[in-house]
Amino acid sequence: KNQVEQSPQSLIILEGKNCTLQCNYTVSPFSNLRWYKQDTGRGPVSLTIMTFSENTKSNGRYTATLDADTKQSSLHITASQLSDSASYICVVSPHTGTASKLTFGTGTRLQVTL
Amino acid sequence: NAGVTQTPKFQVLKTGQSMTLQCAQDMNHEYMSWYRQDPGMGLRLIHYSVGAGITDQGEVPNGYNVSRSTTEDFPLRLLSAAPSQTSVYFCASSIRTSGRRNEQFFGPGTRLTVL
Numbered sequence: 729k730n731q732v733e734q735s736p737q738s739l740i741i742l743e744g745k746n747c748t749l750q751c752n753y754t755v756s757p758f759s760n761l762r763w764y765k766q767d768t769g770r771g772p773v774s775l776t777i778m779t780f781s782e783n784t785k786s787n788g789r790y791t792a793t794l795d796a797d798t799k800q801s802s803l804h805i806t807a808s809q810l811s812d813s814a815s816y817i818c819v820v821s822p823h824t825g826t827a828s829k830l831t832f833g834t835g836t837r838l839q840v841t842l
Numbered sequence: 843n844a845g846v847t848q849t850p851k852f853q854v855l856k857t858g859q860s861m862t863l864q865c866a867q868d869m870n871h872e873y874m875s876w877y878r879q880d881p882g883m884g885l886r887l888i889h890y891s892v893g894a895g896i897t898d899q900g901e902v903p904n905g906y907n908v909s910r911s912t913t914e915d916f917p918l919r920l921l922s923a924a925p926s927q928t929s930v931y932f933c934a935s936s937i938r939t940s941g942r943r944n945e946q947f948f949g950p951g952t953r954l955t956v957l
Contacts, residue, residue, distance in 0.1 A: 732884065762945075771846070771932050771948030772885075817884070821944075830946075832884030 730755040732820050732833035740839045745808055749836045751801040751818030762819040763792050763803050766835065772817055775803070808840045843868050846949035848933050854955045855923040863918040863952050865933030873936045873944070874916040875900070876908065878929040879951075885932065891916055923956045930954070 732753045741747050753761070760779045764772035776785040776792040778801075784793045789806045805812055815835040822829050849864045867874065875890035887900030891910040905927060907919040916935075920927060933949040 769951070771934075771950050772946075773948070774945050777945060830887070832886075834882060834884050 730820070730822060730831045732818055732831050734816075734818050734833040734836050736836060737834075738837040738839070740841060741808055743808055743810055743840050743842055747805050747808060747838065749803045749805075749816050749818075749838070751803070751833060753799050753801070753818070753820045753831070755799075755820040755822045755831050757822055758796060758799075759821045761792075761794055761801050762821070762830075763790070763801075764817040764819060766815045766817060768814070775816075805838075808838075810840050810842070813838060813840045845869065846933055846935055846947050848931075848949035848952050850952060851950065852953050854957065855920070856957050857923060857925060859923050861920050861923065863920075863931055863933075863954070865916045865918065865949060866914050867916075867933075867935040867947070868914065869935060869937075869947065870913060871935035871937055871947075872913065874910065875934050875946075876906070876916070876918045877932045877934065878902065878927075879932060880929050888918065888931075920954075925956045928954060928956045 735750045758780050762777045763775045765775050766772040775787050775790050778785045778794045780796040791804045794801045815837045817835045818833040820831050846867045872893045876888040877885040879885050886902050888906050889908040891897045894910050894913050897908050931952045934946045936944045936946045
């Protein structure tokens with residue numbers, strides 16, 4: 729069964745610090761991996777999309793890495809801000825084309841404090 | 843562009859009642875889908891549509907119906923609400939392509955409670 733596991737489940741960091749969130753997946757064959765940010769009470773918003781041939785992708789202070797050999801991805805947040813407090817969801821697609829076969833992780837809940 | 847809109851934002855139903863969750867997008871996306879999000883679980887696909895007049899079941903379709911009469915709208919119907927359908931429902935849309943990049947745009951969600 730295709731699975732996406734994220735760690736840690738939750739994380740508290742001080743404003744200005746960096747952090748790294750992890751995603752391990754068993755989805756095969758693999759097409760692309762996405763990271764979403766979900767603010768409390770809102771829908772998920774796409775941060776990055778990487779295909780199997782891409783090792784890293786940045787979006788501002790967010791940098792995602794992908795190791796397709798070990799089936800691992802990470803999301804690194806640099807110089808965290810209070811607005812980074814949210815859940816971060818890793819999503820893996822096993823197919824090209826339409827997005828009907830996405831497998832979602834349960835997310836890492838990040839809290840950034842003063 | 844308003845993006846993906848959903849109504850209502852909150853809803854409380856009694857067991858056995860029916861209702862329709864509305865979803866609309868103004869980006870001319872062909873692909874639309876409905877997910878439910880429950881505590882401790884990833885988003886799960888309920889139904890999806892690859893274009894007007896075409897719908898298909900996702901991972902957890904039981905108890906839900908959909909239709910797609912226009913490109914813009916994709917309503918989700920609960921036929922006879924059950925407490926197990928208490929959840930947050932998200933509608934999403936994306937461009938239908940044959941490539942690997944299909945960024946999904948999510949609506950703000952509908953929080954449904956069934957008593």
